[in-house]
Amino acid sequence: MSALWKVIRHVDELRHYYIGVALCSILMAVTALASPFLLQGATDHVVRRLQGQPAPMSVVIWFAVAILVAELANALLSNIGGYLGDVMSMRMRAILSSRYYAKLLRLPQRYFDNNLSGAIIARLTRSITELSSFMQMLSNNFLPMIITLVAALAVTAFYYWPLAVLLIAVFPIYTWLTALTSERWQRYEKQKNEHVDLAGGMFAEVVAQMRVVKSFVAQRRELDRFDAEYDQTVALTRPQSRWWHRMDTLRRTALALIFFLINVVILWQTMTGRFSLGTMVLLVQLVGMAKGPVTGMSFLVDSTQRALAGSRDYFAVLDEADEPGASLQAVTPTSTLPPPVPGAPAVEFRDVSFGYDDEPNVLEEITFSVAPGERIALVGESGGGKSTIVNLLMGLFPPRQGTIHLFGEPHIEHGLDVLRREVGVVFQDASLFSGTIEDNIRYGAPWASDEQVRAVAKRANAAEFIERFPDGYETVIGERGLKLSGGQKQRIAVARAMLKDAPVLVLDEATSALDTRSERLVQQGLEALMVDRTSIIIAHRLSTIASVERIITIQQGRIDEIGTPAELAASGGIYAQLLALQESGSKQDRKRLQSYDILR
Template sequence: MGSLWKLLRHVDELKAYYIAIAVISVLLAVTALASPFLLQGATDHVVKRIQGQPSPVSTVIWFAAAILAAEVINALLSNIGGYLGDVMSMRMRAILSSRYYSKLLRLPQSYFDNNLSGAIIARLTRSISELSNFMQMVSNNFLPMIVTLVAALAVTGFYYWPLTVLLVLIFPVYTWLTALTSERWQRYEKAKNEHVDIAGGMFAEVISQMRVVKSFVAQRRELDRFNDEYTETIALTRPQSKWWHQMDGIRRTVLAVIFFGINAMILVQTMNGRFSLGTMVLLIQLVGMAKGPVTGMSFLVDSTQRALAGSRDYFSVLDEQDEPGASLDPVSPTQQLPAPVPGAAAVEFRDVGFGYDQEPNVLDNITFTVQPGERIALVGESGGGKTTIVNLLMGLFPPRSGSIELFGKPHTAHGLDTLRREVGVVFQDASLFSGTIEANIKYGAPWATDEQVRQAAVRANAAEFVEKFADGYQTVIGERGLKLSGGQKQRIAVARAMLKDAPVLVLDEATSALDTKSERLVQAGLEELMVDRTSIIIAHRLSTIATVDRIITIEDGRIDEIGTPAELAASGGIYAQLLSLQESGSKQDRKRLQSYDILR
C-alpha cells in the first residue's frame, strides 16, 4: 500500500477533497446507523403493543418518519460525496496526466529511442485510468462503508463484545489469505501489462503509418502481430484468474463460517433472554452492515492490485533521470541569447567521442571548428555519424568524451533551452504538427505577428501556395502535414526556421526526398535562410556541397578530411572519389553514390 500513500502525497493539492469526503463518510455512517437504532425502538414498541402493554401507534409512526428522514439525509450525503469523489477523481487524472506528460518532456532522447511511442501512450492511459478509477471507487463507495463498519463494530462491542471479536477476526484472516494470493497475481499482471502496452504501441505505430501498411499489403500481418500480444494476455489470464478464484473461494468459505458463528450467537442469546427482539434486529442489521464491506473486499483487493500495478508503472516513469538541464520554462520574446565570446568559433568540437547506450562508440576523436557565418558540409556513408554529430550539437545526447562549445562557451553552460534556441534545424522529414499552417510556422516563435509569419513564408517560397488555400494560413494540414506535398511541407519547415532566427542553422538532408521542381523552390528558401548565418549541412547533392566554404568528410565515425571543395577535389579522398563517381554512368557507381547519401 506504500505506492498508494505515495500517490496521495503526490497529489496533496487534493487534500481538501480528501477531508471533505472523509467528513461525509462519517456523516453517512451516522445516518446509516440511525436506521437500525430507530428500527430497534420501533420493534420494541410493537412487541409491547402485541404483549398488551400501553404503546401508542403514533410513536411507531414517528419512528418510521425518523427512519425516512435518516434515509433521505443519507441519500443526499451520498450524492454529495459521490459528486466530490467524481470531481476529485477527474482532477487527479488531470494532475497525474499532466505530470506524466511534463516528465516525458524532460526525459532524454535516449528514453524515446528505447521505447515504442505507442507503449508510452498506452502506459499513460492504462496506469492513470486504473489509479483514478480506484480512487473514485474508494471515495464513492468503500470509504463510507469502512467508516460505517468501524461504527458498527463499536456498537456491537457495547452490546456484546464476543460479537465484535468475531467480526474483527475476519480482517486479519482475510488479509492473510489475500497476501497468499497477491504476489503471484502481481507477477501475472505485470506480464499482462507488458503485452497490452506492446499491443498499444503497435496499434499507434500502424495507425500513423497506415499508407505504408496498405502499400505493402501488410494488414493481415499487422493484425496477427496485434492479436498475438492479446493471445498472450489470455494465456496469462487463465492461470491468474484460476489462482485468484481458488483463493477467493477459500476466503469466502472462511467468511461464511465466521458469519454462521455470529448469527448463531445472536439468535441463541436472544432466545436465552440476553437481547430483546428489538436488540436482536439491531445486531442483525449491524452485522449485515459489517458483512457488506467484508464480502466486497474481493472486489476492493482486485481493484487495489490493479491500482498498485498502475502506480508502479506511473512512478517508474517519474523516477527516470531527467535530461541534464531540462526545463519547461516558457521562452520570452524579450529573452536575449548569451553574447558570444569575441573571436570565438561559432561551433567547436574537441576530441568528441560518443556511443548509444552500452554500444561501442559510433564517433571517435571528432575535432573541428565552424567560424561565424561559415557554411560547412558533412559528407560520409550512411550511418557514418553525420546526424549523430547534429544530435550532439543540439544536446539530445551528451558526449562520452571530449567537449563541444558554442560561441566560445560549453554548449550546455546556459541550459538546454538556451542551447536549442541558438540552433535552428530543417530536417529531411519536415515533422509538422496537425494544427494550422500559421501554428506550424510560429512553432519556434509563438509571439510572432501575422505579418512576420507572412514574411517568413514569402522568404521560404511558401506564401504562394499557402495563400491559394481557402483558409490561407489558418488551413489545418492534418497529422504530420499529410494534406501538403513533400515540397510544401519542407517550405513550411524552412519558414519555421526563419521565424525562429537562430544564429546556427543545421540542414539535415533537407531536400533529398523532393522532386527537382520542389527542390529548387526549397533550396531557394534555404539560400535565403543561410544568409549571414553559421550553417552545417548534411550533404545529399554534390551541387550543394560545391557552394559551401569547407567540407568535412567522415568515415567509420572519424574525420577523414577537412578542406574547401577545391582542395578536397584534388586530394584523392572521399570527396574526390564522389566527383569521380558522379562522372561515371555505371550502375555500380550510382549505387556507391547512394551509399554516401549523394544523389546525382
C-alpha cells in the first residue's frame, strides 16, 4: 500500500478533498449505526407491549421517523461524499496526466528511441485510469464502509467482547490468505500489462502509417500481430484467474466459518437471556455491517492490485532521469540569447566522440568549426554518422567525449532551452502538427503577429498556395499535414524556421523528397532563410549545396576532408567521387550514387 500512499502524497494539493471525503465517511458511519440502535429500541418497545407492559404506540412511530431521518441523512451524505470523490478522482487524473506529460517532455531523446510511442501513450492511459478509478471507488464506497466497520466493531465489543474478537480475527486471516495470492497475481499482471502496452503501441503506429499499411497490403499481418499480443494476455489470464479464484474460495470459506461461529454465539446468548431480543437484532445488524466490507474485500483487493501495478508503471516513468539541463520554461518575446564571445566560431566541435547506449562509437574525434554567417555542407555515405552530428548539436544526446561550443560557450552552458532557441531546423520530414497553417508557422514564435506570419510565408514561397485555400491561413491541415503536398509542407516548415529566427540553421535533407518544381520553390525559400545565418546544409542532391563555402566529408564516423567545393572537387576524395558519379550516365554509377547523401 506504500505505493498508493505515494500517489496520495504526490497529489497533496487534493488534501481538502481527502478531508471532505473522510468527514462524509465518518458522518455516514454515524447515521448508518443510528438505524440498528433505533431498531433495537423499537424492538424492545414492541416486546414490552406484547408482554403487557406500558408501551405507548406513538413511541414506535417516532422510532420509525428517526430511522427515516437517519437513512435520509445517510443518503445525503453519501451523495455529497460521492460528489467530492468524483471530482477528486478526475482532478487526480488531470494532475497525474499533466505530470506524466511534463516528465515525457523532459526525458532525453534516447527514451523515445527505445520505446514505441503508442506504448508510452497506452501506459499513460492504463496506469492513470487504474489509479484514478481505484481512488474514486475507495472514496465513494469502501472508505465509508471501512469506517462503519470500525465503529460496528467498537459497539459489538461494548456489548460482548468475544464477538468483537471473532470479527477482528477475520482480518489477519483474510490478509494472510491475500498475501499468499498477491505476489503471483502481480507477476502475471506485469506480464499482461507489457503485452497490452505493446499492442497499444502497434495500434498507434499502424493508425499513423495507415497509407503504408494499405499500400503494402499488410492489414492482415498487422491484425495478426495485434491479436497475438492480446492472445498472450488471454493465455496469462487463465492461470492468473485460476489462482485468484482458488484462493478466493479459500478466503470465503474461512470467512463463512467465522461468521457461522458469530451467529451461533449471538443466538446462544439470546437464548440464555444474556441479550434481549432488541440487542440480538442490533448485533445481527452490526455483524451484517461488518460482513459487507469483509466479503467485498475480494473486489477491493483486486482493484488495489491493479492500482498498485499502475502506480509502479507511472512512477517508473517519473523516476527516469531528465535530460541534462531540461526545463519547461516558456519562451516569451522578451527571452534573450546570451551574447556571443567576440571572434568565436558560431559552431565548434572539439574532439567529439559518441555512441548510442552501449554500442560502439558512431563518431570518432570529430573536430571542426563554422564561422558566423558561414555556410557548410556535410557529405558522406548513408550511416556514416552525419545525422548524429545534428543530434549532438541540438543537445538530443550528450557526447561521450569532447565538447561542443556555440558562439564560444559550451552549447548547454545556459540550458537546453537556450541552446535550442539558437538553432533552427528544417527536416526532410516537415513534421507539421494538426491544426491550422497559421498555428504551424507560429509554432516557434506563438506571439508573432498576423503580419509577421504572412511576411515569412511570402518569403518562403508559401503565401500563394495558402491564399488559394478557402480558409487561407486558418485552413486545418490534418494530422502531420496530410492535406498538403510534400512541397507545401516543406514551405510551411521553412516559414516556421524563418519566424523562429535562430542564428544557426540546420537544413536536414529539406528538399530530398520533392519533385523538381517543388524543390525549386522550397530552395528559393531556403536561400532567403540562410541570409545572414550560420547554415549547416544537409542535402541529398549536390545541386542544393552549390552555394556553400566549405564542405566537410564524413567517412565511417570520422572527418575525411574539409575544404571549399573547388578544393574537394580536385582532391579525389568522397566529394570528387560524388561529382564523378553524378556526371556518369551508367546504371552502375547511378546505383552507387544512391548510397551517398548529405547528412543521414
